[in-house]
Amino acid sequence: MDAAKFLPVLDLSGEVEELRGALLAACGRVLDSNAFILGAEVQAFEAAAADYLGVKHAVGVNSGTDALVLGLRALGIGPGDEVITTGFSFFATAGSIETVGARAVFVDIDADTFNIDPNCIEARITPSTRAIMPVHLYGQAAPMQAIRDIAERHDLKIIEDAAQAFGGEYRGRKLGSIGDVGAFSFYPTKNLGACGDAGLLVTNDDQVAQLARKLRDHGSERKYHHVTLGYNSRLDAIQAAVLQVKMPYIDTWNDARRAAARHYRELLGGIEGLVLPHEADYGRHVYHQYTLRIEDGRRSAVEEVLRAAGIGAVIYYPQTLPQAPVFAERRGAAAPLPVAEQACREVLSLPMHPRLTEEAQERVAMALRAAMCA
Known part of the structure; x- marks a missing residue:
């Protein structure tokens, strides 16, 4: 197969080329300043992000995982506490809870949205439960009003894992701004990377914001004045400068993703055994991933056909969180997650990014139709 004809799930080359001049200028500005950790660039990005998301405080850290860890710590969650979360997400969701010494309690997901099913939450609440951590998976909002109602009834905190959903919305509010803490990742493959x-x-x-700022810098209020045990989780100035260049484009890019999702629906509708993504009526899905289901145990065969046609497709995620080896010793005590386990057997993510052409999507659809009709 000619590598030049391969269609990847994500192609960042167009974005980099379009913004190359502005990105180089931003990095040059940081180099000229000789200020590489925190400082003015980070403060400017934090202010812009807080304004965009409609929150009082934004605290730049070195990863989405650390945003979750510091958020939990800043809410006072630690050893002996339990946090209820989805069983279907990237490992950092559960890993952050366990890293602070708390225990992740997994519940099942909604079959349509892949997000935590609020109907499963209250049965898992115990006297040790301190918080709920919903994930806005693939860029789609979790059902936040139902989650907030449960949290209020049981006096629980909410930490939103919005790592895949910058710019997404729930009933007009930006995701990450609805709970007590919101956490974002700007890993290069994210919709804002x-x-x-x-x-x-x-x-x-x-x-919470004041403590989070201390925690990201070894628990210090000022240099050599450490008031608690923290982390080395400071945001680099160059990354903040890069994000300042990109953030003004996020709504345009998310709109392009949504347009691509609509075109996929036009191309792929009506194929037996193929379940297309469902967009909940309460939110604005930003399609960080375009994830569908391949029913009847046919996913592996479909993957092979797509691969042979030079089309990238990825499984997010092949196992539930409690199936991770690190949780093996307590697997027997975990609640069954039949919907999440089925999703692990069926999900497949197709190429999706703002510059995905209709011609490329038609190529994907042709190969996928051929695979499903074989």
Whole structure:
């Protein structure tokens, strides 16, 4: 197969080329300043992000994972506590909970949206439960009103894992701004990506923001004055400068993703055994991934056909979180997650990015139709 004809799930080359001049200028500005950690560039990005998301505070950190860890710590969650979360997500969701010494309690997902099913949450609440961590998976909002109602009834905190959903919305509010803490990842493949690792914690709580800023810098209020045990989780100035260049484009890019999703629906509708993504009526899906289901145990065969046709496709995710080896010793005590387990057997993500052409989508659709009709 000619590598030049391969169609990847994500192609960043167009974005880099379009913004090359502005990105180089931003990096040059940082180089000229000789200020590479935190500082003015980070403060400017934090202010712009807070304004865009409609929150009081945005705290730049070095990854989306650390945004979750620091958010949990800033809410006072630690050893002996439990946090209820989805069983179907990237490992950092559960890993962050366990890293602070708390216990991740997994519940099943909604079959249509892949997000946490609020109907499964209350049965898993115990006297040790301190918080709920919903994930806005693939860029689609979790059902936040139902989650907030549960949290209020049981006096629980909410940490939104919005790593895949910058610019997404729930009933007109930006995702990440609805709970007590929101956490974003700017890993290069995200719909708003840096040129390396970067993350953001957002909150409307002054005390949470103040503690998060200490925690990201070894627990210090000022140099050599450490008031708690923290982390080395400072955002690099170059990454903040890169994100400042890109952030003004995020709505345009998300709109392009949504347009591509609509075109996929036109091309792929009506194929037996193919379940297309469902867009909940309460939110604005930003399609970080375009993830569908391949029913009847045919996913592997479909993958092979797509691969032979030079089309990239990825499984996000091949196992549930409690199936990770690190949780093996307590697997027997975990609640069954039949919907999440079925999703792990069926999900497949197709090429999706703002510059995906209709011609490329038609090529994907032709190969996918051939695979499903074989």
